[in-house]
Amino acid sequence: MKNLVLLGAGHAHVHLLSTLASQPWPGVQITLIAPYPRLLYPDMVPGFVAGHYALDKCVIPLEPLLKNTGIRWLAQSATALDANARSLTLDDGSTLNFDWLSVNTEPVQDRQQIELRLPGAREYGLFVQPTEAFGALWPRVTELAQSHALRVAVIGGSALGIELAMAIRHRLPTSSVTLVTEGASVAAHDTSAVQQRVVQALKQRNITVLADQAVSIQAGEVTLTSGARLACDIPVIASGAQAPAWLAGSGLALDAQGFMAVDACQRATSHANVFAAGDISTRVDQPLAHSGVFALRTGPALTQNLAAVVAGLEPRPHAPSKFTLNLLSCGDEEAIASWGRYCVQGHWVWLLKDWIDRSFIQRYRKD
Ligand SMILES: Cc1cc2nc3c(=O)[nH]c(=O)nc-3n(C[C@H](O)[C@H](O)[C@H](O)COP(=O)(O)OP(=O)(O)OC[C@H]3O[C@@H](n4cnc5c(N)ncnc54)[C@H](O)[C@@H]3O)c2cc1C
Structure with a gap:
């Protein structure tokens, strides 16, 4: 066979x-x-961080899918x-x-490579990937935040870093949250309409944005290219996936x-x-x-x-539509949607994202 x-x-x-x-x-x-015995759906991880979902609501267990298929799982x-x-x-x-x-x-976020460009990341950083490891560690951060206000720095200014910064702001309202964009402008790959909304959303949520690059991490602080030292208890590494x-x-x-x-x-x-x-x-x-x-x-x-x-047949080409509805959650129950050059924002956008994400899980969850 x-x-x-x-x-x-x-x-x-x-x-x-x-x-x-x-x-x-x-x-x-x-x-x-x-x-892992499940797929942790990353798109719902910011919602988990924000406290909207329990982790087990963001997963698709594999074993029920394998039942009656004869598939061997290692x-x-x-x-x-x-x-x-x-x-x-x-x-x-x-x-x-x-x-x-x-x-x-x-x-993957290759720890060795990231450590070379950001010494201290391995010892002090909270890496976002693998998402399973991040999901297991995040509750420890929320526990810590119960005893004192934390200083959190999210390193990485892409959609991932932005969503996480806003989710953390929502979950830890008394903590300070800084987004270090690694030198780029916020949401650099998005249209200017999205960028403007994101900048405004970060400002409204009292998130400090630093268009600087982190060069090292020590206990209690992150050093930036400019020489500035950012006081930080939890450096979240949201960049460098390769x-x-x-x-x-x-x-x-x-x-x-x-x-x-x-x-x-x-x-x-x-x-x-x-x-x-x-x-x-x-x-x-x-x-x-x-x-x-x-x-x-x-x-x-x-x-x-x-x-x-x-079956011995030829595969067929497929051409997915290049246009996508991009949805970026803002931590609280608000989100920004963009479709080509159109961009909207509001609670209803968050409800739409919530419905799309939960529908994906429901579709494949067989337990
Ligand atoms: C926190 C977060 C939020 C995100 N939010 C969004 C969003 O809102 N919208 C959006 O479009 N995209 C989002 N993304 C990106 C999106 O999640 C990824 O593009 C998507 O998960 C890619 O899917 P995939 O099928 O390639 O792999 P995944 O669905 O991520 O699965 C990869 C699987 O491979 C397994 N694996 C890894 N290494 C190995 C190995 N060596 N051997 C065997 N198995 C392995 C993992 O355990 C995992 O189950 C987000 C990503 C993150 C991290």
């Missing part, structure tokens, strides 16, 4: 798993490699991949061979940032038996943002194409 290995239980693989109990693929042994992570030898190495040192491989893991190191030596074609280069069928441009979806991959035919929206949209196409290749 031939082997298909699904590496990572990201958005697209969760969709694939949800179809297999009712539509099994004959003649193929499927193995899932996923370190609770491990990949540490090396040799695409030419069709072999994966797992974190217990074992190796696993495959005929087909589909990768849906996430970028392709995992194990991809570099895999023999796969990669983009300039080290992510897997895939074609319009989500197939590796270098290896016909390897597929990828979500943030770990880059489409060479059309640039798509690394976001939950595109990760999710790829699920049905990846499922169809893997089903095709294991």
Whole structure:
């Protein structure tokens, strides 16, 4: 029997798993490699930080999805991949061979690399990824905040840093919150309409924005490029996510940032038996943002194409719409939505985001 290995239980693989109990693929042994027994849906993590959701409301358990599918689940992570030898190495040192491989893991905050550019990050920083580790540590911060007001610095001015800063402000109203944008302007990749609303939202929530770069972290402070020292009890590291190191030596074609280069069928441009979806991959035919929206949209196409290749058929290209509704929560029950050049804000936008996020969980939750 031939082997298909699904590496990572990201958005697209969760969709694939949800179809297999009712539509099994004959003649193929499927193995899932996923370190956690669930997918923690990152888009709801700011809502968890803000106190709107309990952590277990933000997860999709894997075991109910695997029931009656015959899939073997190994609770491990990949540490090396040799695409030419069709072999994966797992974190217990074992190796696993495959005929087909589909990768849906996430970028990583490489502690060693970040420590080189931001000494002290490893010892004092609260890293946002893996989100499972962050989710486990965040309650300790809220406990600490009960005894005294904290000084929190969120390092990273992208949508992730902005959402977290506003979520922390909502959850810890007596603490000071500073957003260190790493030298860029706030929401630098968004339209000027979004930027203006974000700047205003941060100001209204009394969040200090520093367009400076953190260069080191010590106990109780963060040093910035300007030489300024920012008093800080909790430095939240919300920047520096990159392709995992194990991809570099895999023999796969990669983009300039080290992510897997895939074609319009989500197939590796270098290896016909390897597929990828979500943030770990880059489409060479059309640039798509690394976001939950595109990760999710790829699920049905990846499922169809893997089903095709294991049945000896050709995969088909798919072209997701480039336009997305981007939703940025403001910590309290308000959010900013943007669609192309249009931008709106309000409580109803937060209700919409809340409904979309909870619907995603409901759709795949089978427990
Ligand atoms: C806090 C936060 C908030 C966000 N909010 C939004 C938002 O509001 N809207 C939006 O569009 N995007 C948002 N994003 C980005 C979005 O979550 C990602 O783009 C999306 O999760 C990518 O999905 P994916 O399918 O690539 O991987 P994911 O769904 O993140 O899953 C990757 C899986 O791979 C597993 N894994 C990791 N390493 C390995 C390994 N070595 N071996 C095996 N398995 C492994 C992980 O355990 C995880 O289950 C947010 C991200 C974060 C961190």
